[in-house]
Structures are given as structure tokens and as C-alpha cells.
Amino acid sequence: MQYKLITIEGNIGAGKTxxxxxxxxxxxGRLILESFEDNPFLPKFYKEPEKYSFPLELFFMAxxxxxLQHSVNGPDLFHDTTISDYVFIKSLLFAKVTLAEDEYKLYKRLFHIINKQLPNPDILIYLHVPIQKLxxxxxxxxxxxxxxxxxxxxQKIQNTYLEYLKQSDQKVLFVEAENADFLTDSKHVDLILDALSKDYSPGKHYLQLS
Incomplete structure (x- = not known):
């Protein structure tokens, strides 16, 4: 596998994990899964988003x-490839949707300070799924x-991801995953593995799962 750090992104419920x-x-490969259930502000946020959005996003970013600093920057003698179900810029993208303008400006400053300490993924797999399927x-x-x-x-989260991907210069495998069933249909996983065997130029490269 030529890609040493593979990240998977997508909206809530897209099938990343x-x-x-x-x-x-x-x-x-080594697996990195986001520990979202450890965030004590998450249930509160869905009930009172304006009150809890800032502590929610700060906790997630931290x-x-x-x-990632511990897992990706640390040595691993047993795995050549690392797969993560999130990319760090996810913090900034969600904050852009959830935070008020002044909070977002502060959050963005903090994000860029610590983002420099993390490596970029070699390729990002984006799972695109319509809202009703999500x-x-x-x-x-x-x-x-x-x-x-x-x-x-x-929809706001979806639009924010798409806008980010439009201007991103990293390698992105954009997967139309409305009909994906990774658990019971191995051909969908095989298609993604086949796509990962190719050497892409920076930019978006499309894969349709049907």
C-alpha cells in the first residue's frame, strides 16, 4: 500500500467508522477511531446547541x-499503514457550522496553531451520502x-465539506456511497481497495458504488 496514512471522512452517519x-x-493497518462518546458536551449540544457549541468543539479539537499526535507521530513497528475515521480539519469544518462568528475566529486561531504539528493524510476518502440516507x-x-x-x-455540514474539498489540493477519493453496504457487500470494499492501489495526482477522483 503506497498510502501510509489514509483518512476517511463524511457526514454524520456516512459509514466512516x-x-x-x-x-x-x-x-x-493500524486503526484510529474517534472517541466521540467521551465528549460530555455532545448530548447537551443537541438539546441546546447555542449554549454548548463552543465547549463541544474545543473538547473535540483537544x-x-x-x-493523532500520539498515534500518527509515534512509531509503529507492526503496521505500515494507518487508517483513521476522521481528519483533523474536521474540527474546523464543524466549528464553522456550529459556532458564532466571534467564537469561530478564536477557534480558528487555536486550530491553526496546533494543526502545524500534525501530518497531512496521504489520501482522504470522502463518503458522499444524501441527507435522507444519512x-x-x-x-x-x-x-x-x-x-x-x-x-x-x-445539509450545512455536507455543504461545508464539499466547499472544503473544492479548494483542497490534497489527494481525495470522492466516493458516491448512497448504495454502499460495507458490512455485507464485499465488492464495495474491493472497489475502494482497488482505487487505493492507484497513484493519484492532487485533487478529487471519483468512485461510484452501486
Missing amino acids: TLAKILSERLH ERFKQ QKNIQTRDRSYEQSIPDEYL
């Missing part, structure tokens, strides 16, 4: 940085605090 786990097994996935996984996420919030 499921794909990361399967790829780590197939590639015998925990993501600590995890909602279906969210209902299926049945996390109580997620059950009332409005379509409008998911």
Missing part, C-alpha cells in the same frame, strides 16, 4: 489532537442523542 475498521483488517443510517444505529438531528444541520 465501519469502512475504517474493515480497511484496517484488510490492509493489516481530544483529536491528543489522539437520516436512515442515524436512525438505524440508534444513538439516543442523535435521533432529532434536523436535515438542515446535516
Whole structure:
């Protein structure tokens, strides 16, 4: 595998963690999963977003940085490839949606200070899933605090990701994953593994899963 650090991104409910786990097994790679359930502000945020958005995003950024700094920058004698179900800039993208303008400006300054200490992924896999399918996935996984996420919030997150990818100069595998079923349909995973065997130029490269 030519890509040593592979990150998977996408909206809430897109299937990031499921794909990361399967790829780590197939590639015998080190797996980094976001510990989102450790954030004590998450259930509170969904009930009172304006009150809890800033501590929520600060906690996420601090925990993501600590995890990535320890895992990605540290040596690993047993794995040549690392797969993560998030990329650090996710912190800034979500903050752009959730924070007030003055809070976002402060958050952005802090983000750029610590972002310099982390390596960029060799390739980013973005799972693009329509909002209604995301909602279906969210209902299926049945996390109580997620059950009332409005379509409008998911759409804002989606738009923010797409705008970021439009201007990004990194290597991106943009996967149309509306029909993806990574758990029961191995051909979808095989298609992604085949795509990862190619050497891409910087920019977006599309893969349709059907």
C-alpha cells in the first residue's frame, strides 16, 4: 500500500467508522477511531446547541489532537499503514457550522496553531451520502442523542465539506456511497481497495458504488 496514512471522512452517519475498521483488517493497518462518546458536551449540544457549541468543539479539537499526535507521530513497528475515521480539519469544518462568528475566529486561531504539528493524510476518502440516507443510517444505529438531528444541520455540514474539498489540493477519493453496504457487500470494499492501489495526482477522483 503506497498510502501510509489514509483518512476517511463524511457526514454524520456516512459509514466512516465501519469502512475504517474493515480497511484496517484488510490492509493489516493500524486503526484510529474517534472517541466521540467521551465528549460530555455532545448530548447537551443537541438539546441546546447555542449554549454548548463552543465547549463541544474545543473538547473535540483537544481530544483529536491528543489522539493523532500520539498515534500518527509515534512509531509503529507492526503496521505500515494507518487508517483513521476522521481528519483533523474536521474540527474546523464543524466549528464553522456550529459556532458564532466571534467564537469561530478564536477557534480558528487555536486550530491553526496546533494543526502545524500534525501530518497531512496521504489520501482522504470522502463518503458522499444524501441527507435522507444519512437520516436512515442515524436512525438505524440508534444513538439516543442523535435521533432529532434536523436535515438542515446535516445539509450545512455536507455543504461545508464539499466547499472544503473544492479548494483542497490534497489527494481525495470522492466516493458516491448512497448504495454502499460495507458490512455485507464485499465488492464495495474491493472497489475502494482497488482505487487505493492507484497513484493519484492532487485533487478529487471519483468512485461510484452501486
